[in-house]
Amino acid sequence: MSTESAQAPASTAEAPWPVRTVARKIGDWIHRLGTVWVEGQVTQVSSRPNTQTAFLTLRDPSADVSMSVTCPNWLIREMEPPLREGASVVVHAKPSYFFGRGTISLRADQIRAVGIGELLARIERLKKLLTAEGLFSAQRKRPIPFLPKGVGLITGRASAAERDVLANAQGRWPHVRIKVLNTAVQGSQAVPQVMRALRIFDADPEIDVIVIARGGGSVEDLLPFSDEALCRAVSAAGTPVVSAIGHEPDTPLLDYVADLRCSTPTDAGKRIVPDLREETERVRQMRDRGRRALHGWVDTQARLLNQIRSRPSLADPLGPIQRRQDDVDVHRERARRAMLTLLAKDQAELASSRARLTALGPAATLARGYAVVQFVDAEGNLQVLRSVSEVEAGAQLRVRVGDGAIKAVAEGEQE
Incomplete structure (x- = not known):
């Protein structure tokens, strides 16, 4: 059977395998696994006195996975203590594939209960x-x-x-x-x-x-x-x-x-x-403590106010203010006189400086009949003409006099 399955051509949409071929191939792979030791938790035990085979359901305690297990009925009856649902066991079994139904189960030949010490x-x-x-x-x-x-x-x-x-x-x-x-x-x-x-x-x-x-x-x-x-x-x-x-x-x-x-x-x-009840009592105690603390603080502040009120400075509270106001008036008058004196001095110095500047400035000289002649240099800037050699005939000149400026043209040097 396995030789025929191994030699069967690969399935295609045009040449699919029949169900029996697929079932045989699956069975071949499962039967190659051989015997295994499996640990799990028993969730169902079916062991009838007049039958040769007992049926168990073995479940993984950490995942939602279970498998059917079959074993000889005497194997269940001879276990001490008796096997019950919920017990942890180790099973020596061989996987079996039922060709007609397409199901897998374990065929057990040994079942060992996991003891307390091992757990x-x-x-x-x-x-x-x-x-x-x-x-x-x-x-x-x-x-x-x-x-x-x-x-x-x-x-x-x-x-x-x-x-x-x-x-x-x-x-x-x-x-x-x-x-x-x-x-x-x-x-x-x-x-x-x-x-x-x-x-x-x-x-x-x-x-x-x-x-x-x-x-x-x-x-x-x-x-x-x-x-x-x-x-x-x-x-x-x-x-x-x-x-x-x-x-x-x-x-x-x-x-x-x-x-x-x-x-x-x-x-x-x-x-x-x-x-x-405990929290209500705790709230009551804290409320009482808060009330006592508040009353104590109010009493302390009241005594402090009474002491402050009895001081001589509070007998005439406006007197110190009036004295300070008089001092402020005196100092303000002194400051005003000092400021006026300083301003008068500065104004006199300013007038004197203005007069000196006026006397020394070019405007006074121009007012006496003098003029300032300027020409345009090579860079386009106005320069004061200091020598006849600085300009040539036809050069544009600017002549500044006391009340303004006029334009002139140089005609040449005069002997």
Whole structure:
């Protein structure tokens, strides 16, 4: 069969393979895998007394993946302790492909229950791994809101843990809003259901804190709360998470990764909301302290005002002001006289300087009959004519006299 399948030509749209050929090829690949050791969690056991074959469903505890397992019925009956749903097992099996139905299952010849010691060792290894990654670091933990506007509670249906959290939280703060999502808290469905509820609450803007609560139980019962996928989901959540699993000695890994670890569900109900009576009493005490402090401050200020009022300076409050006003008037008069004297002196000096400038300036000389002759040099600038050699006949001249200027033309040098 395998030789024929290997030699079959590649399929095309014009020459497709029939279903039997595809099924044979798939079966060939699966049968080549041989026997494997598989670990998982038993979610269903069907072992009837009068049958030769028992049927199991083996599920991956960290993912929504499961496979069917068949084994001899005596293998189930001889297991001690008896195999039950939710148990973790290791199976030695060979994958089988059923040609007629196109399904895959595992044919087991050995089933070993995972003991408590092995479970604890695995949890310890996972704890070291998550610690090395920093998931348990105190710096990652977020503070729990003092008074959350909404609390999301993930717990078992009609469980004592649910009653403890609700009763204690509502007893401390009657108006607290608590939304409850009931999930499986043990067995194979616990992890995916708790993670689904966690995502729902984390996306709800009205939820400020999430509580995951469960009562006490055995190591196997609390095993879902040490699941790696759940721990990483809690670490990645944007809403603070409170862990309230089991009793005081119970410490699943969820306690380490959560933002707040409570010893019991009762303790969680007390720590997620403040106590109304305690807060009312605290407000009353602070109000009394504020009143006493205010009265003390007012009394101190009143005594200080009385002391200030009794000082001699307040007997005649306008007298010092009048004396200062007289001083200001005297100084203002002195300043006025000094300023007038300075201005008169400066005006006399200014008149004297103006007279000297007038006498020395060219305007006075021009007024006496003299003139200033200017010519245009090669660069186009006016220059004072100082020698007849500086201009030639026909040069344009500018003659400035006392009351203005006239233009002239040089005709030549005169003997």
